[in-house]
Amino acid sequence: MKFELTILGCGGAIPTLERKPTSQYLNIQDRRFLIDCGEGTQVQMRKFKCKFSKIDHIFISHLHGDHFLGIFGYLSSLNLLGRNNDINIYAPENLINLLEAHNSISEKNFNFKIIFHPLNFLKFERLYDDKIMEVFSFPVNHSVPTCGFLFKEKTTERRMIKEKIKELDLSIESIKKLKNSENCEVNGVLINYNDVTELGNRSRTYAYCADSQYDEKIISYIENVDLIYHEATFLENMKDKAVKTKHSTAKQAATIALKAKAKQLIIGHFSARYDSVEQFSKEAKEIFNQTISAYDGYTHQLKAEN
Numbered sequence: 001m002k003f004e005l006t007i008l009g010c011g012g013a014i015p016t017l018e019r020k021p022t023s024q025y026l027n028i029q030d031r032r033f034l035i036d037c038g039e040g041t042q043v044q045m046r047k048f049k050c051k052f053s054k055i056d057h058i059f060i061s062h063l064h065g066d067h068f069l070g071i072f073g074y075l076s077s078l079n080l081l082g083r084n085n086d087i088n089i090y091a092p093e094n095l096i097n098l099l100e101a102h103n104s105i106s107e108k109n110f111n112f113k114i115i116f117h118p119l120n121f122l123k124f125e126r127l128y129d130d131k132i133m134e135v136f137s138f139p140v141n142h143s144v145p146t147c148g149f150l151f152k153e154k155t156t157e158r159r160m161i162k163e164k165i166k167e168l169d170l171s172i173e174s175i176k177k178l179k180n181s182e183n184c185e186v187n188g189v190l191i192n193y194n195d196v197t198e199l200g201n202r203s204r205t206y207a208y209c210a211d212s213q214y215d216e217k218i219i220s221y222i223e224n225v226d227l228i229y230h231e232a233t234f235l236e237n238m239k240d241k242a243v244k245t246k247h248s249t250a251k252q253a254a255t256i257a258l259k260a261k262a263k264q265l266i267i268g269h270f271s272a273r274y275d276s277v278e279q280f281s282k283e284a285k286e287i288f289n290q291t292i293s294a295y296d297g298y299t300h301q302l303k304a305e306n
């Protein structure tokens, strides 16, 4: 029951030796998602042992180079490795034009089909849905149209306590009712569902807030999430620069996490001007203590227990 996030790159616009541009690998119960794909993403996946070819869904938040330039190389490698399964890309509409131009100029055709889903920058929207989870996009405030993504497991129904099935000789029909939190009568005895079932898995949630200036509008989309990734490009003494470039400071990221009642915050997208990120952590923790500073290769697990 994995819910595991790996930070492939936590740097800002310019890559450094320590920090590559933005990219994240998310494994939810063996569904693998790639979130943004900055330059060098495929190398980072190899370095941090993220299964390279198992991704079927790629989410690109916006078309600043540090969030998507790696996609050309990554898709090319998948092609060379013989991929023929479809791949879904959720991104700003222009990305498909860029990919087509690239393929046309390099006279290349992928052996797999790209199913392209343009993002909506005006409202919260569901992008993906299966029996265990959903993914939503939500608009954020940046210098070009940008979306964040919310990954959310579905709550599972109650589970039967195995011994009780045998003990009470329950029929499939009764089990169905009890798992659905209904009491039911078996051989003239009323069975309370609480006595024979236990809680199913809780819904774990992760909100990737992309590049964004401080904007409380996003709070309603991400309230009560387990984990938020919020950019913190600058320290507080460069707040003016953050406003000008539509980025955030560590303190602002922490304020969003606090107001959204998140359980945990990861900050990243640190500007290349900073060698150490210690001060980011310090400033953020003054507001929201459950803050972690990202580093390339950092892995975060969300537990399934209630």
Ligand SMILES: [Zn+2]
Pocket (backbone or CB within 6 Å): 062, 064, 142, 211
């Ligand atoms: Zn950006």
